[in-house]
Amino acid sequence: MWWCALLPETCGPCPIDAAGLALWALQFTPRVAQVEAAVVMEVSASLRLFGGAAALAGRVREGAAVFGAVRLAWGPNSLAALALARTGQAWVDGRTLADQLDGLPLQALAAAAPHRAALGRMGCTSLGALRRLPRAGVARRFDAGLLEALDRLYGQQAEAHEWLRVPEHFDARLELAYRVDTAPALLAGAQHLLQALAGWLSARQVGITAFTLHWAHDALRSRAAGEGDSVTVRTAEITRDPVHLGRLLAEHLGQTTLAAPVGDLRLVAHECQPLPGASASWLPEDATDGEPLPRTLERLAIRLGAGRVVRPVLREDHRPERMTDWVPANRPLGAAPRGDAPSGPQPGFLRPEPLRLLVLNHRPHYGGELQLLLGPQRVEAGWWDRDEARGEHGHTARDYWVARSPQAGVLWVFQTRDAEPAWYLHGFFA
Template identity: 55%
Template sequence: MEVHASLRLFGGKRALRERVRDEAAELGVGQVSSASTSLAALAFARAGVDNGFARPLQEGLDRLPMEVLSAVEPHRDTLARLGCKTLGDIRKLPRGGVSRRFDKKLLTALDQAYGLRPEGLQWEVLPETFKTRLELMSRVELAPALMCGARRLLLQMCGWLAARHCGASAFTLRWAHDAMRARSAGDGGELTVRTGEPTRNVEHLSRLLNEHLAKTELLAPVGDLELEAIEVRSLEPASASLLPDTLQQGESLREVLERIAARLGPERVLRPVLTEDHRLEWMQFWQPASGKPPRERAASDGMPQPTWVLPQPLKLATQDHRPMYQGVLHLIAGPHRVEGGWWHRIDTADGADTAHVQRDYFVALSEHAGVLWVFQERLANDHTAWYLHGVFA
């Protein structure tokens, strides 16, 4: 990787090298080295040397065995018979003789490694879709144990998403059964994980996948994994602040709800959603917390709305045409007229009926019960009747 232009962004050469080393270890990378040229960095990595800047480049490369450069491989036996063991030994040979006896690739590779000739590096071109496989080091018989290999695939997917400035809202993990399996077990299985919003947070995706695998039973030992991003959308990262970060650490509420829903089932984790309806009974409905909510609206229209709603309106006693509930009620706001629902048909004990309402709501104060939400029915036979419908917390 050519990182010279990014050193300041990542806090300097040492900080970037340590970050690459730590994060690449989870992807199975065994050695990370740095140098002033790409071929030199590759040579140091193959020789097990971490820092190619510890000594001058020529001195460091001259000490390395000649096998660290791929261009040496076709001529290794010949060079060995000439007494060469290190890259420094090859450089001591006459350039004219090396040029005539060996191909140009050898001298070109040496010059590029030592910084005597410019290197023509190519940009890494990412594929349009993400789908990759991993052969496990041993056969896995329990589904939760698949996380060790699956996390490596998730890291690759999140890296691909970050490079494309995207997030995944759904991905599929597939596994292939071992060849020595029962015929009834089939070739393998798969598991699809969905999120409420596109993300490339590897920790959150790992927790979600782990919850799903905890409820999965493998029919046979697994030898191979495959991960595919099936729903990808553009995702711009949040702007960083110049002020100290005061945001809470850990999972957000959305991530916690998605993880709990993965464990208990989406039908057991619900949230209320406001709808385009002024009738109190149908002003909201419950849906899975991980689902995408419809377009919401503020349903109060300037009037306060009760915190708790009674399952059925309670008819109140009256005194001199004033409603009573643990004493005479004092009307402090209203009327708030709500009318509609002629289109809404519901099933009742007497058959199908409409949920049409014509009500005037008031905010009322009770000396003992607090603030209440009461109404009168317009155009009703008993237009003096009052009903209690909600309580303010």
């Protein structure tokens, strides 16, 4: 398992509590917990999703920087990662867990903090020295929680966490370190809340079209100023991008005048909706960055020749090998045909030409005797398709079957309806 520990900044212009940081962390993994005023997250299952450990570490570090001087570290368990974060150390590959931790001071483990003075008088100033003390004596002199925490830190006892549950609604507060007199200056604190909102939206797999930033006036305000005010921001499209939301909020705050100094912020999300699915096409038809696909195909057709750059189009034909035509890619396409859909199952792969099968005892064979599962599906068409000059005709009369081969799996085969019927393999089911 691989863990990341994040220590929130508790001082500065916009101190963030662990709850806000935990909401932000939900965009990386659902396994987020609050431990000892810090946030830990188990990211083993997220490494591949985010492109590996290095890429994920970069994204976490970059995002955590928005919250101020947030210290973070990685480790094989949550307490180890937290101990390294408290002391500003980094995990070193190739070293054992004991080698990583033994040299750390006692303040790296929160359970040892109440006993630092007593342990110091005994000459015990590091985690390694504490681990080497007789366990029976430590248990008698100090509370049992110290040994349990030490065992969890060194991986000798399993950890148990209460994972953060994603709230149904987003309603987060932030107390500013000092009073703010101008509305644009509220954006610095609001950015932290927007980052937490982005994590919540990602965990809920939704976006928003509106949110409201509330602010509370200082207690020493005049009575005419009121308790506070708010501004509601609406978006034209569903989004969860904190950068875009921050830009919109900045525009609203730039036109707002505060009636009194502000010391407390509150962000509430409205109108949450599922995000529309993004196209996963390898070559999208429309491009927002760069050249659209149709223009690219036009240039390729000019360079390589119109007959070398083609695209498939559907035809209204019941014969499987005639259902698709390949036309020049730069040719304008009309409306797709609206013929009847095939009445039976269709294979994922068709052979360029049907393969005649061996028949023994009136049973077709391909990697063994075929077991006919489903059929027949009769196809009879193409009597009009003739080329007298070449002596060719496209008349087709077949009975298709779904069959199972002992070695090749599920196949699509047909039997001709001629005077001397024969069996052919035409496709494979994935």
